[in-house]
Amino acid sequence: MTQFSEADLTAAVVKSFEETPDPRAKFLLQELVKSLHDYVRKTDLNFAEWQYAIEFLTRTGQKCTPIRQEFILLSDVLGVSMLVDAVNHRERDGATETTVLGPFYVGEHKEMPHGSDISPRNVTGENMFVQSRVTDLKGRPLAGVPVDVWHADDDGFYDSQKPAYATQGPSSRARFRTDADGRFFFRTILPSSYPIPTDGPVGEMILQTRRHPKRPAHVHFLVNAEGYEPLITHVFIGGDKYLDSDVVFGMKDELVANIEKRSDPKMPDGKEAPTPWHLMTYEFHLKPGGGMVPKPMTAEAMRET
Numbered sequence: 001m002t003q004f005s006e007a008d009l010t011a012a013v014v015k016s017f018e019e020t021p022d023p024r025a026k027f028l029l030q031e032l033v034k035s036l037h038d039y040v041r042k043t044d045l046n047f048a049e050w051q052y053a054i055e056f057l058t059r060t061g062q063k064c065t066p067i068r069q070e071f072i073l074l075s076d077v078l079g080v081s082m083l084v085d086a087v088n089h090r091e092r093d094g095a096t097e098t099t100v101l102g103p104f105y106v107g108e109h110k111e112m113p114h115g116s117d118i119s120p121r122n123v124t125g126e127n128m129f130v131q132s133r134v135t136d137l138k139g140r141p142l143a144g145v146p147v148d149v150w151h152a153d154d155d156g157f158y159d160s161q162k163p164a165y166a167t168q169g170p171s172s173r174a175r176f177r178t179d180a181d182g183r184f185f186f187r188t189i190l191p192s193s194y195p196i197p198t199d200g201p202v203g204e205m206i207l208q209t210r211r212h213p214k215r216p217a218h219v220h221f222l223v224n225a226e227g228y229e230p231l232i233t234h235v236f237i238g239g240d241k242y243l244d245s246d247v248v249f250g251m252k253d254e255l256v257a258n259i260e261k262r263s264d265p266k267m268p269d270g271k272e273a274p275t276p277w278h279l280m281t282y283e284f285h286l287k288p289g290g291g292m293v294p295k296p297m298t299a300e301a302m303r304e305t
């Protein structure tokens with residue numbers, strides 16, 4: 001029988017993973033053990049705190065459903081998501097900046113014709129026309145590229161957070177495919193800044209620690225061109241009061257768009273415009289390469305069952 005002291009326990013646990021066949025898995029597990037043990041030593045973690053942590057993580061898991069991801073939210077508010085993003089995108093070479101995927105990449109992103117109106121149902125909001133273009137690093141257009149978009153409504157909710165999602169399905173989310181000139185465009189409403197969900201353990205932590213739960217208004221984009229790094233990003237609405245205090249630390253200056261307030265009678269595709277309306281213009285520049293492309297959450301759940 002081997003008995004370990006506080007001092008040699010860490011080395012023993014690290015060694016216990018020595019025969020892990022996958023070298024990367026072995027490395028990740030051994031480093032995780034070292035970091036966790038350091039944390040316990042540094043904080044002199046007591047039993048009540050250990051139990052609270054276990055219960056907190058249990059509640060976080062129990063809050064997850066096929067359309068709700070409390071663990072992504074936890075990763076986001078602890079800055080882990082942005083740190084993973086940062087270490088994987090150190091050299092941008094002029095490519096568009098990336099940011100968090102977030103917990104609302106959910107369900108079907110139905111391909112729609114350019115110009116479609118993806119406004120959320122039964123919700124008021126100011127009209128917005130979004131025009132965009134996808135290019136390589138030299139500004140050459142990338143054609144036929146699928147671009148998934150999703151955003152919150154005027155009340156600050158995603159479709160999957162509302163009871164109507166179960167019966168009416170997705171809204172304010174879609175897929176567009178770039179044309180020969182790399183362009184795509186659509187209609188929607190100006191999204192609002194929103195609080196992350198506060199009815200779960202992550203939101204409780206934010207409120208109890210006196211942090212505010214808000215994210216600055218934005219539209220999510222996932223641009224996935226073959227032969228290029230998948231681009232997971234947002235375009236933020238310029239002037240939002242939470243740009244400097246995003247609860248998930250995801251804001252980057254380059255991703256803030258100046259949304260123009262317009263009163264022209266026609267939108268850029270020549271169709272009649274409601275008054276007034278807003279114009280978002282943003283170009284995405286992709287870097288050659290590859291990488292993992294996330295799947296919307298319900299799609300993952302359906303594939304596994």
Ligand SMILES: [Fe+2]
Nearest residue numbers: 102104218220
């Ligand atoms: Fe979002």
